[in-house]
Amino acid sequence: MTVANAFDPANAAGFAEDEAALIARRQRLLGPAYRLFYAHPVHVVRAEGVWLYGRDGEAYLDAYNNVASVGHGHPHVVAALARQAATLNTHTRYITDGILDYAERLLATMPAAISNIMFTCTGSEANDLALRVAKAATGGTGVIVTENAYHGVTDLLAQMSPSLGPSAPVGPTVRVVAAPSGQADAGAVFARGVSEAIANMAVHGIRPAALLVDTIFSSDGVFADPAGFLAPAVELVRKAGGLFIADEVQPGFGRTGAGMWGFARHGLTPDLVTMGKPMGDGHPMAAMAGRPEHLEAFGRNVRYFNTFGGNPVSCAVGMAVLDVIEAEGLIANASEVGAAFKRELEALAANDGRLGAVRGAGLFLGVDIVDAQGTPDATRAAAIVNGLRERRVLISATGRHGHSLKIRPPMVFSQENVALFMDRLKDTLAGL
Template identity: 55%
Template sequence: MTDRPVGPSTYFRPEHSAGLDARTRELIARRDHAMGGAYRLFYRQPVEFVRGAGTKLYSADGEEFLDAYNNVPSVGHAHPRVVAAIAAQAALLNTHTRYLHPAVIEYSERLLATMPAGIGHVMLTCTGSEANDLALRIARDATGSTGAIVTSYAYHGVTIATANLSPSLIGADAVEPWVRVVPSPVVDPAAFVDGVRAAIASLDAAGLGLAALFVDTVFSSDGVQASGTFLGPVAELVRAAGGLLVADEVQAGFGRMGHGMWGFERHGIVPDAVTFGKPAGNGMPIAGFAARDAVIDGFGAHQRYFNTFGGTPVSVAAAQAVLDVIEGEGLIANAAAVGDRLSAAVRGLDAPEIGDVRGVGLYYGIDIVDSSGGPDEPLALAVVNGMRDRRVLIAASGPHNHTLKVRPPLPFDDADADRFVAALADTLEATRN
């Protein structure tokens, strides 16, 4: 296990308590006592939120914050259509999927219609972690192999299995022997392809074989990479080795890239399987795994799957409403248009601290660099906290924690983009003084 804490270091630490008000210090102390040290709080000055609306969050003391980070409420905080759907269904019925209910069937059909024709079945879970855990289980069943490949700073979940697919969570040196970690394509796409080739050979040499390569199609924790042709040759390598290419769409999916519904479309590939999560229900627990018919049919022929809360009528009602809102409010086109405006404005800032800006739609990674052009984690953290002080919420990502992660709710508009860029410019200026 690595001695350095893994994951973004924008977290609150005990030494930050001194300047906080009495109520905040009390809540933090109670939280630590009741919930333990594994939980983290964002920002040196944590925020207590009491409500949200659209792209805004409101603190206990009435301050309005612009949410440029949270992709859980993908169609906006407390969207009226989603809220109404949840309330109406909760007043009627909420139970598991062992009873017939047309809504869960209709949602599954509708979701599959957004995917390539080869993806024919979907299985519903509560979380993205469960979806990726199920993907690994089914990939092992389909291939007869046990090995998995992930990128060097990937995040795919918090179960025992998916934590081992998440070097950003536990550290690359802590993954189990059935996992191979390869360079991400953020810095060098060719090294990613070569790494996958070498990892397949290593798994074969160990007698494990390749069950699946898992890729977050926006490579969020690796520092964000939304474009490129590198996944095509990697898919060929994986399939030649008998494995499955699993596209993890928990962060990239549901129109966030402004280029179709799914991140893999941007890369010009058709994966063997797709997992999705957080944005599906706008905060309600619904996620899932979809794959080619043969993959799931083979698994279902001799194994049983059941998830008590995966696909309940209330969660499905929320998920159906999310699709209605994405389509009815033109949120994919909005992500493309506002994202273009946002990225152009960020790139146009006279700010030597900004290095590469990667992303598309409403998902960006903005590198913060020092005078030599190298990663500057302390400055990135100062920017994250400075933006929080200006009531704009972002976080840091990447192996050096120097990449600002920007992924607002999909209704983010031009005024929100202008507010974000103004706050970023002001924050960077303040760091120079």
């Protein structure tokens, strides 16, 4: 697995003494499994809006962090958190109003058929819960995912996240299909792969439980077009007895600029929807929503409880995030600024052969980096990611080959922020 923005501890020569000591301390205390971004890691001490600030006050333009979806430290969200934390915080086995008010408001953003919601703390937990529900509802165990998918870090989800690499092999009832690649017939091609996966399951006596996809295929390289291409594959899975789980942890909450949810661009009503990261603007909260008929078997036979999922503070934060999305028109902003951003990148790509296809929707963009023959160039993608970091702009890279720039800023990103990004990208390309 290629990780374009990974820090290699062996390359810390030349770092300031205190910086090197801090990295060594981190490795000693947190162990070897944690990773740092960038060839030269960024030491941040505070954040506001679209900016992260280093220890010396230097500002970094955050063009990557969809966790702080409505901007780092948004005052309305912070005030809601502090107010509720000073009033009450407990679990969901007491009757409280906040969880019900939030559930009603959040479900109102979804198709009417999706009318139940269960709260967790992380997207991994939400996807784990969705798979348990799907298995209970269908009696199946087979799950179809894409070839470089990422769906979580639990033992179960790691078996459905090929992007984690060979150290986390896919599970015996998991089938991997090629991600759509943006071509005009993407729907037919993707459906053919799903059909072959279902047929392979049948040969091995595996009943399908679910097709699990991130609806913008974030880890596969960001694939959004043509809108609607998911529908034929979903129909096939349902005919085979499985459910469609829309993983909205990355594309959800208005990021694509076409409504609240990525699945809406495909004209679909999922069976189950999972969500997380942007839900709390940095506060750890997540959820699974679904059709009540699918939750019936699970709820009848399983007692489910999550100590922190849906607690009053989390629900107050979630409500505040929805307030900001609505009051500040952030879905429209994602659409307008994202479209302008994409046009700027396409114009640059037309004049610089190192940039290949530009893809995405709203403020979720992917840009392929290629060599002179047009083949994936992960080394150059890493150089661009790290070159931007040195110019205080933060992005990442993604895709099976690690060659696609992943641009996913907070939804308050402005046209001025786009202009600054483009200037520094051009400087970075000139310096390669």
